[in-house]
Amino acid sequence: MVFSSLLFIFFFFAITMFVYSYVSTIERKNMVLLISSLIFYAWGGPKYLLLLLLMAAISWFSALRIDNSRKRKGFKRFWLVFGVGLQLALLGYFKYAGFILGNIQRLTGVPDVVPEIVLPIGISFYTFQLISYVVDVYWGNVKAQKNYLLVLLYCSLFHQCIAGPIVRYKDVAYEIEHRKATIPEMGRGINRFTIGLFKKAVLANSCAQIADTFLPEGIMNLKSVPALGLWLGVLMYMLQIYLDFSAYSDMAIGMGLMVGFHYKENFNYPYISRSVTEFWRRWHISLSTFFRDYVYIPLGGNRKGAKRTILNLLVVWALTGLWHGASWNFVLWGLYYFVVLMLEKRVLADWLERLPKAAKHIYTLILVYFGWMIFKFTDLASVGCVLKGMLGLNGNGFINMTVSTAVMNNIFFMIAAMIACTPLLKDAYKWMCRQCKTVSLFKYIRRVIEIAGPVVLLLISTMALVGNSYNPFLYFQF
Numbered sequence: 339m340v341f342s343s344l345l346f347i348f349f350f351f352a353i354t355m356f357v358y359s360y361v362s363t364i365e366r367k368n369m370v371l372l373i374s375s376l377i378f379y380a381w382g383g384p385k386y387l388l389l390l391l392l393m394a395a396i397s398w399f400s401a402l403r404i405d406n407s408r409k410r411k412g413f414k415r416f417w418l419v420f421g422v423g424l425q426l427a428l429l430g431y432f433k434y435a436g437f438i439l440g441n442i443q444r445l446t447g448v449p450d451v452v453p454e455i456v457l458p459i460g461i462s463f464y465t466f467q468l469i470s471y472v473v474d475v476y477w478g479n480v481k482a483q484k485n486y487l488l489v490l491l492y493c494s495l496f497h498q499c500i501a502g503p504i505v506r507y508k509d510v511a512y513e514i515e516h517r518k519a520t521i522p523e524m525g526r527g528i529n530r531f532t533i534g535l536f537k538k539a540v541l542a543n544s545c546a547q548i549a550d551t552f553l554p555e556g557i558m559n560l561k562s563v564p565a566l567g568l569w570l571g572v573l574m575y576m577l578q579i580y581l582d583f584s585a586y587s588d589m590a591i592g593m594g595l596m597v598g599f600h601y602k603e604n605f606n607y608p609y610i611s612r613s614v615t616e617f618w619r620r621w622h623i624s625l626s627t628f629f630r631d632y633v634y635i636p637l638g639g640n641r642k643g644a645k646r647t648i649l650n651l652l653v654v655w656a657l658t659g660l661w662h663g664a665s666w667n668f669v670l671w672g673l674y675y676f677v678v679l680m681l682e683k684r685v686l687a688d689w690l691e692r693l694p695k696a697a698k699h700i701y702t703l704i705l706v707y708f709g710w711m712i713f714k715f716t717d718l719a720s721v722g723c724v725l726k727g728m729l730g731l732n733g734n735g736f737i738n739m740t741v742s743t744a745v746m747n748n749i750f751f752m753i754a755a756m757i758a759c760t761p762l763l764k765d766a767y768k769w770m771c772r773q774c775k776t777v778s779l780f781k782y783i784r785r786v787i788e789i790a791g792p793v794v795l796l797l798i799s800t801m802a803l804v805g806n807s808y809n810p811f812l813y814f815q816f
Contacts, residue, residue, distance in 0.1 A: 527595030534588025
């Protein structure tokens with residue numbers, strides 16, 4: 339993975355950008371991006387490139403047929419069901435067939451052997467993009483794209499096809515054929531990319547090492563971890579999953595800006611939220627809005643009474659959990675948030691309103707913290723083991739030398755990682771920029787940051803990748 343990361347940055351991406359800047363017309367630029375995106379995807383699994391080509395063709399064809407059936411509602415609805423149904427069937431086979439058959443086998447003993455189906459990289463992301471495209475054409479929000487290669491480019495762009503954000507066609511339809519990358523936007527893109535790379539290579543990977551040390555696989559291993567080690571492990575996993583996933587989004591947004599695409603923000607500092615409801619407005623925004631617009635609202639939203647609203651939310655949160663993986667812990671994680679959000683809306687709203695801001699933050703972080711514990715372990719017995727261990731009920735004690743050494747050696751890093759999860763540095767930079775008009779020193783500091791900052795972050799990230807073989811790609815499994 340280290341070699342792949344460095345190969346991507348200094349070879350694949352560098353060559354792609356060089357060729358992209360050399361060609362002149364938008365048609366040729368699109369062809370450069372398409373070819374490089376297909377090479378990039380085939381790099382991770384050549385045989386699954388055919389699946390990507392097929393799913394893009396299904397959406398392209400379905401959208402064209404919907405567009406040609408505007409005056410015939412029956413045909414229009416048929417092609418919607420055809421396009422979306424086939425996409426969901428393919429996603430269901432590759433992602434959930436093994437899970438479903440495994441559960442059937444445990445209940446009935448049939449089949450004798452559950453086939454191992456490899457999950458194609460990024461299938462959850464590009465499937466949802468293609469579904470949103472077909473549905474938006476059906477709703478008349480966007481015109482069907484007649485050029486298959488442009489639909490393929492949309493869903494396969496290497497910036498975001500394997501780790502998000504989930505980009506809607508209507509948000510980039512114009513830019514696919516008419517975009518222009520300006521020098522200031524390229525600069526912003528480089529800054530954003532290097533920030534994301536630093537978050538991934540330095541912060542997220544380091545958090546992952548600590549988390550995996552104190553949250554080992556296997557119940558017997560977990561039972562031997564002291565209580566403080568378990569608390570610390572879950573905290574580091576909580577930081578890791580945000581820094582890891584938001585880093586991918588930062589890099590995708592940055593690479594998009596370098597070539598003229600403007601992807602929407604996918605994270606907005608969720609750990610500063612004052613309620614779980616607010617947390618989900620800030621966390622994985624592209625997924626939350628997808629389920630809101632393409633599941634919750636079409637089911638009736640909150641327009642059909644209280645009971646129907648609860649049912650609709652239950653469906654949305656069960657699907658949100660399942661989207662993250664074919665395992666009962668993900669379903670439980672989704673239902674956990676369904677219960678919490680229902681309580682916030684119907685029971686705790688007035689109580690939360692009266693709480694001080696600090697108490698609201700603490701309340702939210704506690705609930706999110708225990709939510710990540712459910713998310714972390716596919717074996718639900720491990721969740722129970724960790725909960726018991728946190729209270730010292732595994733005969734594991736409170737602390738040992740390993741835990742105290744880890745805390746002492748990493749205390750400053752942990753503080754830095756926590757700060758990186760807040761807008762503190764961003765707000766400080768904005769404040770400094772506002773002072774540039776009156777304080778000339780800040781003007782020079784700003785120039786140094788803008789010019790040297792990306793270079794320094796790139797160098798540090800490169801050294802971290804070279805010197806550290808531990809480089810987990812957390813969200814590729816989804």
